[in-house]
Amino acid sequence: MTIKTSASLLACNLAQLALEISKAKKSGVDWVHFDVMDGVFVDQITYGSPVLKAVRASTDMFLDVHLMVEDPTDQIALFADAGADMITIHAESFCTLAEVLKDIRKRGKKAALAVKPLTPIETVYPYLHLCDMVLVMTVEPGYGGQAFIPATVDKIMALRKTADNLGLKELDIQVDGGIDEKTAKLVKKAGANVLVSGTTLFKAENMRAVNDELKKAAD
Numbered sequence: 001m002t003i004k005t006s007a008s009l010l011a012c013n014l015a016q017l018a019l020e021i022s023k024a025k026k027s028g029v030d031w032v033h034f035d036v037m038d039g040v041f042v043d044q045i046t047y048g049s050p051v052l053k054a055v056r057a058s059t060d061m062f063l064d065v066h067l068m069v070e071d072p073t074d075q076i077a078l079f080a081d082a083g084a085d086m087i088t089i090h091a092e093s094f095c096t097l098a099e100v101l102k103d104i105r106k107r108g109k110k111a112a113l114a115v116k117p118l119t120p121i122e123t124v125y126p127y128l129h130l131c132d133m134v135l136v137m138t139v140e141p142g143y144g145g146q147a148f149i150p151a152t153v154d155k156i157m158a159l160r161k162t163a164d165n166l167g168l169k170e171l172d173i174q175v176d177g178g179i180d181e182k183t184a185k186l187v188k189k190a191g192a193n194v195l196v197s198g199t200t201l202f203k204a205e206n207m208r209a210v211n212d213e214l215k216k217a218a219d
Contacts, residue, residue: 001193003215006031006064006174009055010046011198018058020202027207031062033176033196036079038069041093042142049078056083064088064196066114066176068141071095073103080107088112088135088174091123101130112174116141121155128168133194134159138187139177148178153190160191184214 007029012020021032034052039045056063065084067075072089073096079087087104091097091113104111113124114135124134136156139146156173163171175187176196184195195214204210 001170001172003188004030004172004194005201005211005214006033006194006196007201008033008035008176008196008198010035011202013202017055021055021059021061023207024201025059025061027201028211029061029201029207031064031194032059033198034063034065034084036065036067036069036075037142040070041090042068044142049075049082052079052084053082062086064174066135067093069093073100076100076103076107080104080109084109086110086112086133088114088133090114090116090141091127092116092119097127098130101127105130112172114141115155117149117152121159124159125162128163128166128171131171133172133174134163135174135176135196136192137177138175138179138183141177146177148180148183150186153186156187156190156192179214181210181213 007024035046037044037046062085064086065079066088071094087109089100101111110132112133112135113127113131115124116137136152138148138152172194173192174194175192179195179197180200201207
């Protein structure tokens with residue numbers, strides 16, 4: 001599968017948001033990763049749909065929205081209308097997962113399901129037919145710059161095998177947390193094909209070189 005990179009805005013200079021996104025695009029990054037945190041599901045609070053609307057107006061990049069919120073049910077319409085291309089909800093959130101995933105798709109958006117590092121990957125299997133992507137968190141959600149958790153590699157492998165066995169060979173598997181040139185090799189070998197990177201990309205002296213290396217490392 002084609003390897004894609006998604007730049008996490010958590011690590012960018014938010015005072016120059018449009019410029020940072022433009023830099024990512026010029027550097028060959030494929031997607032923008034937009035982390036939404038409500039201060040309940042995770043401790044941090046980040047940004048909401050009005051900020052996404054502003055981002056949408058400033059770029060034509062694919063907007064990959066990750067909802068780390070306790071109940072995403074009423075948020076789907078807001079982020080869909082604000083310009084999200086894909087909306088990811090958490091398997092651990094308090095909602096009817098199947099109904100929310102269906103709602104995302106009804107609104108013409110791609111739907112994805114995320115799992116925390118300690119959540120069994122089998123949790124997502126009943127919903128794979130409703131997903132365009134599964135996000136395997138490779139750190140605990142809530143903060144950028146954390147170290148990659150090696151045990152998550154086995155979850156990626158199990159997910160890819162199960163998806164293939166179900167005939168879902170086009171299912172994207174995204175990884176988020178501690179992704180750099182070294183860990184990219186591990187997750188790609190396990191079956192991931194969408195790499196979220198924040199600090200590694202935005203703090204790089206040469207973002208294009210690092211982005212190219214991430215994709216190369218994943219080959």
